[in-house]
Amino acid sequence: MASPEDLQLVRALRAGDEVAFMMLVERYGPAMLRLARMYVPTRVIAEDVVQEAWLGVLKGLDGFQGRSSLRTWIFRILVNTAKTRGQRESRSIPFSSLWSPNPESEPAVDPERFRSAGDASPYGWLDRPTSWEGVPEDRLLSQETLDHIQASIDGLPPNQREVIRLRDVLGWSSEEVREALDISATNQRVLLHRARSKVRAALERYFQEEMTKA
Amino acid sequence: MTPPTDLTCREMVELVNDYLEGGLAAGERARFEAHLSVCDPCTTYLAQVRETIRLAGRLTEESVPSEVRDELLRAFRSWKDA
Numbered sequence: 449m450a451s452p453e454d455l456q457l458v459r460a461l462r463a464g465d466e467v468a469f470m471m472l473v474e475r476y477g478p479a480m481l482r483l484a485r486m487y488v489p490t491r492v493i494a495e496d497v498v499q500e501a502w503l504g505v506l507k508g509l510d511g512f513q514g515r516s517s518l519r520t521w522i523f524r525i526l527v528n529t530a531k532t533r534g535q536r537e538s539r540s541i542p543f544s545s546l547w548s549p550n551p552e553s554e555p556a557v558d559p560e561r562f563r564s565a566g567d568a569s570p571y572g573w574l575d576r577p578t579s580w581e582g583v584p585e586d587r588l589l590s591q592e593t594l595d596h597i598q599a600s601i602d603g604l605p606p607n608q609r610e611v612i613r614l615r616d617v618l619g620w621s622s623e624e625v626r627e628a629l630d631i632s633a634t635n636q637r638v639l640l641h642r643a644r645s646k647v648r649a650a651l652e653r654y655f656q657e658e659m660t661k662a
Numbered sequence: 663m664t665p666p667t668d669l670t671c672r673e674m675v676e677l678v679n680d681y682l683e684g685g686l687a688a689g690e691r692a693r694f695e696a697h698l699s700v701c702d703p704c705t706t707y708l709a710q711v712r713e714t715i716r717l718a719g720r721l722t723e724e725s726v727p728s729e730v731r732d733e734l735l736r737a738f739r740s741w742k743d744a
């Protein structure tokens with residue numbers, strides 16, 4: 449559902465408000481570029497797709513019903529534009545597989561860290577996680593920590609990377625992400641699970657090193 | 663160390679996200695919470711995933727390259743004038 453802010457933005461855009469438009473471009477542009485790039489072969493074409501999508505948004509403003517949020521609606525247009533362009537560029541990969549998690553299992557935690565099946569405590573922790581409660585808040589929120597999280601997100605497979613960005617960095621709901629990307633609830637959940645698990649593991653390694661240094 | 667429950671720690675870490683997403687059925691959720699109530703390492707693990715989510719929320723997106731921004735502004739102006 450569109451929020452009062454969404455409806456206000458739509459009115460501003462219709463009135464030709466450049467500030468409102470550029471605010472939206474700043475807010476969603478980077479994610480739109482990255483997503484478009486998943487469907488088309490080059491960065492230049494992705495930029496083209498983003499421009500075409502924005503024109504689609506502007507031309508479609510009168511038809512915006514407010515049944516979805518403004519950002520979901522914008523991203524739906526972006527994804528559709530990118531798909532059409534991707535087909536024209538004759539990408540051979542089927543787009544549905546873009547959002548299918550890797551069929552191989554990706555354990556959330558290294559299986560070596562658990563006891564074996566035959567143990568008195570089968571599959572219990574052998575190498576248990578160390579609490580971060582002792583890490584001071586300014587350390588947790590330091591630029592270095594954030595850079596580290598950023599780097600680990602950047603290193604994820606593109607589908608996991610974009611889902612965690614939309615959900616956790618930009619704070620979208622799971623419904624919005626599913627609707628915007630046109631992906632199933634299951635795929636969204638699995639991609640997010642894997643992404644969060646890997647970023648947690650990267651942070652754990654990082655804090656571990658920090659604690660040994662101290 | 664594994665508490666007397668039917669979920670193992672190795673299964674727990676795979677369920678954490680569904681738990682946070684409200685995606686566990688009532689019975690499974692109860693088993694998950696029963697395990698947590700007696701397992702410190704899994705409680706720590708859950709806290710770390712929550713912390714990861716909180717910290718990810720502090721990241722900022724990169725900005726749009728200026729030439730892309732300029733081009734979009736030009737496109738907006740010509741749409742407006744059309």
Ligand SMILES: [Zn+2]
Pocket residue numbers: 573670671674697701703704
């Ligand atoms: Zn446990």
